[in-house]
Amino acid sequence: MPADFISSLFVFILAAFLGIELIKRVSPLLHTPLMSLTNALDAIVVVAAIIIAGQHETSLSTKLGLIAVAASFSNMVGGFLITDRMLSMFKTGKGKKA
Amino acid sequence: MTPDQVLMLIDFTYIAAVVGFILSLKWLSSPVTAMRGVLIGEIASGIAVLATLFDARVTEHKWIIIALIIGAGVGVPLGLVKMTAVPQRTALSHAFGALSAALIGIAEYYVAAPNVPRFEMAEIGLEVVIGSLTVTGSLIAAGKLQELKWIPQRPIVYKGQNYVSLAVLASAIILIIALVFRPDLTFLFPIMVIVALIFGIMLVTPIGGADMPTVISLLNSYAGFSAALLGFVLQSKVLVVAGALDGASGFILSVIMCKAMNRSFTNVLFGAFGQVQVAAAGAKEERVVKSASPEDAASILASANKVVIVPGYGMAVAQAQHKVRELYDVLTKKGIDVRFGIHPVAGRMPGHMNVLLAEADIPYDKLMEMDVINGDLPQTDVALIIGANDVTNPAARTDQGSPIYGMPIIDVDKARTVMVIKRSMAAGFAGIDNPLYYLNQTLMLFGDAKKFVTEIVQSLSGSGGH
Numbered sequence: 001m002p003a004d005f006i007s008s009l010f011v012f013i014l015a016a017f018l019g020i021e022l023i024k025r026v027s028p029l030l031h032t033p034l035m036s037l038t039n040a041l042d043a044i045v046v047v048a049a050i051i052i053a054g055q056h057e058t059s060l061s062t063k064l065g066l067i068a069v070a071a072s073f074s075n076m077v078g079g080f081l082i083t084d085r086m087l088s089m090f091k092t093g094k095g096k097k098a
Numbered sequence: 099m100t101p102d103q104v105l106m107l108i109d110f111t112y113i114a115a116v117v118g119f120i121l122s123l124k125w126l127s128s129p130v131t132a133m134r135g136v137l138i139g140e141i142a143s144g145i146a147v148l149a150t151l152f153d154a155r156v157t158e159h160k161w162i163i164i165a166l167i168i169g170a171g172v173g174v175p176l177g178l179v180k181m182t183a184v185p186q187r188t189a190l191s192h193a194f195g196a197l198s199a200a201l202i203g204i205a206e207y208y209v210a211a212p213n214v215p216r217f218e219m220a221e222i223g224l225e226v227v228i229g230s231l232t233v234t235g236s237l238i239a240a241g242k243l244q245e246l247k248w249i250p251q252r253p254i255v256y257k258g259q260n261y262v263s264l265a266v267l268a269s270a271i272i273l274i275i276a277l278v279f280r281p282d283l284t285f286l287f288p289i290m291v292i293v294a295l296i297f298g299i300m301l302v303t304p305i306g307g308a309d310m311p312t313v314i315s316l317l318n319s320y321a322g323f324s325a326a327l328l329g330f331v332l333q334s335k336v337l338v339v340a341g342a343l344d345g346a347s348g349f350i351l352s353v354i355m356c357k358a359m360n361r362s363f364t365n366v367l368f369g370a371f372g373q374v375q376v377a378a379a380g381a382k383e384e385r386v387v388k389s390a391s392p393e394d395a396a397s398i399l400a401s402a403n404k405v406v407i408v409p410g411y412g413m414a415v416a417q418a419q420h421k422v423r424e425l426y427d428v429l430t431k432k433g434i435d436v437r438f439g440i441h442p443v444a445g446r447m448p449g450h451m452n453v454l455l456a457e458a459d460i461p462y463d464k465l466m467e468m469d470v471i472n473g474d475l476p477q478t479d480v481a482l483i484i485g486a487n488d489v490t491n492p493a494a495r496t497d498q499g500s501p502i503y504g505m506p507i508i509d510v511d512k513a514r515t516v517m518v519i520k521r522s523m524a525a526g527f528a529g530i531d532n533p534l535y536y537l538n539q540t541l542m543l544f545g546d547a548k549k550f551v552t553e554i555v556q557s558l559s560g561s562g563g564h
Contacts, residue, residue, distance in 0.1 A: 002217055004333045012326055015339040018120065019346030025127040028442060028467055031351060031449025032184060034126055035318055039191045041119045041139055042344035045198050045325050046169075047112075047150040048332050052205050053165065054156030061205035066165045068205075072198035073169030074176065075191045076147075080140050081177025082187065086453050087136060090129040093461035 033086045040079025046072040101154045111149035112336040118142025119340060123347075129462055146336065181457045182414050185446040186243035189314055192321040193236035199324040200229030200291075206331055207287060214281045218331065223274030225327035227294040231270075232320040234298030239313055242302075243446060255304050263300045270294050308488070312355040314447045316363075319348025351448045358442035358468075360494075360505040387523070390541040392553035395517055398541075400558060402479035402515075405429060406471060408439045408508050409451055412485020416547035419458040422484060424555045426460055432558075437464050439471035439481075439508045441489035472509045481513035484547050487520075491532045502530060516540040519550050 026034050049072055053065030099107070118138045125135030147166075151159065179187045203226040207214065214222070241249035273290035276283060305313050326341025328334075356363060390398075399405060407426070413419060429436045438460065444451035452465050466474075475481065483490055486508075493500040494507045510516050516539055523535070523542075534540060543550055 005217065005221075005330065008330045008333065008335070008338050011335050011338045012330075012342050015342035016346050019123070019343040020350060022120065022123040022127075022343070023347045023350045026123070027128060028354075028440075028449060029452045029462055029465060030126055030129060030132060031354075032188075032447055032453045033132065033449070034123075034347060035188055035314070035351065035448065036184070036191070037122065037126060037136060037139060038318070038322070038344040038347040039188065039195060041122065041143065042195050042322055042325050042340050043198075044115065044119075044143055044146060044336055044340045045195065045202070045328065047146055048202050048328060048334055048337060049198055050147070050150045050162055051153060051155055052202055053162050054153070054158060056157055057209045061209050062161075064201040064205040066161055068198040068201040069162055069165035070169040070172065071194040071201070073147075073166050074171075074173035075194050075198075076143055077170045077173030078176035078187075079173075079191060080136060080143075081174065082179070082184065083136050084133070085177070086181070086184075086456075087129070087132045089453070089456040089459075090132070090462045091456070091459070092463050 029090070030087075033083045036079050036083045036086070040076050040083060043072045043076035043079060046076060104152060104154060108149045108153055111145050112334075115142040115146040115336055116339045119343060123343060181453055183244075184453065185310065185314060185450060186240045188447060189236045189240035189243055189317065192314070192317045193233050193240065195321040196229045196232035196236065196317075196324050199321070199328045200226050200233060202328055203229060203331060204287075204291065211284050211287070212282045214277075216278050216281075219278045219281060220274065221327060221331045223277055223290065225324055225331055226291060227270050227274065228320055228327065229324040230291050230294035231298035231301060232317055232324060234295045235302040235313075236298075236317045236321070238299055238302040239310065239317060243310060259300075259304060263297065266293060266297045266300060270297060308443075309359070309361075311443050311445070311447050311450075312352055312359070312361070315348050315351035315355050317348070319345045319352060322346070322348055354442060355448060358506060360502070385536045387535050387542045388540065389544055390517070392543070392550060393557045395541070395543055395550075396554045396557035398515055398517070399429060399434070399480055399482070399554065400432065402434055404474070404478045405434055405436045405480045405482060406439050406466075406475060406478045406510070406513065407436065408441070408481060408483045408486050408490060408510055409455065410441075410444050410484065410486025410489065411446060411451075412487075413547055414445070414451075414454050414485070416485060418484060418548040418551055419454050419460075421548050421551040421555065422455075423458040423460050425551050425558075426464075428555055428558045437466050437471065437474075439468065439475075439510075440465055441468050441486070441508055444486060444489060468506060468508055475509050475512040478513040480515045480517060481510035483510060483516070483518045484551070485519070487532055488530060490518075490534055491530065493530065493533055497533075500530060510534065511537060511539075514539060517543055519543045519545065519547050521546065 049065050049068035053062055053069050056062055122135040122139035125131040176187055203222050207222050270293040273286050277286050322341050322344030326338050329337030329341055426436050440451050456462055489507055490510045492511045494502045494505040511534055
């Protein structure tokens with residue numbers, strides 16, 4: 001078993017447990033923004049897509065990489081945008097006029 | 099800077115990004131700090147993307163910039179959709195995320211093929227299969243939520259379906275194993291991808307509308323785990339962490355949704371809800387219901403001290419949330435305590451109802467979780483149900499024969515008066531009769547939700563204009 005795999009597994013297990021503890025604390029009020037936010041964070045895949053597309057290993061890998069860049073970056077932009085819009089709507093009774 | 103130093107610097111931005119992601123989720127715990135959470139997530143992602151453009155392996159930037167612009171061009175309109183369309187937007191973004199992860203895995207494979215080391219082949223195979231099935235599964239889910247005509251809304255089921263689906267999944271796994279041991283058989287790889295794509299379709303097609311919140315959450319978790327697996331393939335820790343966080347989030351939401359419907363994972367995935375209902379709806383008897391006019395409803399509300407409104411997705415379909423807000427305002431002005439009881443599966447994705455009500459400017463501190471509001475319902479004068487049905491059905495507590503028996507519900511039947519705004523006596527999505535409607539303290543308010551609430555508001559502000 002490659003050493004990289006073991007170190008990745010270490011990181012994965014720690015991150016998954018941390019994730020579970022963090023997400024459990026998110027108020028059910030915000031579960032929809034939670035999903036769009038994690039979606040935007042997950043779009044960090046774009047950094048791998050940029051490398052694949054920029055490496056020019058083969059013409060196929062470049063093309064697939066470019067599509068992946070567009071697909072994941074649209075998630076990043078769209079995900080943050082909609083999360084922001086949703087959260088800005090959550091107000092308490094006191095903070096509002098009328 | 100030497101190329102090595104640049105690489106190290108890029109790695110440091112990735113570590114900073116991971117810290118940002120964790121803080122981002124931490125601050126999402128409360129609406130007060132949530133905006134800060136989004137901001138740090140944006141900064142973290144932005145820095146990581148920017149730094150990657152300076153990676154020495156990236157030899158040409160022109161097309162990457164163009165792809166980024168196209169991505170932003172697609173992302174902005176998807177970030178500006180209406181709040182009722184957020185579930186299908188979310189499903190679509192799971193498809194995009196999984197597509198991206200699958201394509202990178204496919205590209206990695208063809209760069210190395212046919213000399214792919216066994217271990218890496220297993221990782222790539224698993225990653226591409228999960229990514230691909232998430233792409234088609236999410237597209238079908240998005241289509242169902244968007245109510246596209248050519249995608250069936252009701253679950254499609256046939257005899258032996260589960261065996262066929264499992265056989266398709268098994269063949270995808272067998273193809274991975276074959277590729278691990280015979281990397282020279284490169285023609286198997288595209289077959290594996292196609293089989294996974296087909297399995298994604300088969301996975302979601304039999305699942306009906308009421309289970310959509312669970313399905314979206316599950317697909318969320320698959321999209322996350324496919325990104326994490328890609329991190330394993332590329333030895334990229336930032337992908338492993340982001341994927342694990344996203345996967346964990348989807349997983350927890352799926353568990354919450356399953357609990358809220360008293361279903362198990364396997365039950366959602368392998369037992370279409372549609373089958374049980376037909377039999378249950380058959381045993382219906384004629385019983386009397388009491389109905390009331392908007393004026394009657396208004397006077398009952400005006401004399402109440404505590405009112406709980408239980409909204410369901412029907413309220414959003416009727417576009418009634420802004421009228422409900424007016425009702426909330428006029429009652430609050432009279433000194434009546436008005437709160438909302440939100441069932442976890444109200445709406446079409448986790449938390450959807452809260453967003454719809456927040457959009458209508460209803461203060462979030464009046465939106466109560468099911469457990470909280472259930473403690474208060476026995477002291478509540480009026481429970482007003484708008485567009486919700488199954489989540490208020492007392493049969494879930496009492497009738498062991500009911501398909502929804504055991505599902506946690508909002509105990510509206512414990513309120514002194516129950517009013518239900520409903521178009522007709524037709525059964526709800528699950529096709530189950532609701533004994534709530536025949537109770538002594540229940541008044542049926544027949545009509546369109548938006549029109550009926552408008553009339554109640556008019557009546558309240560007309561007569562009680564003090």
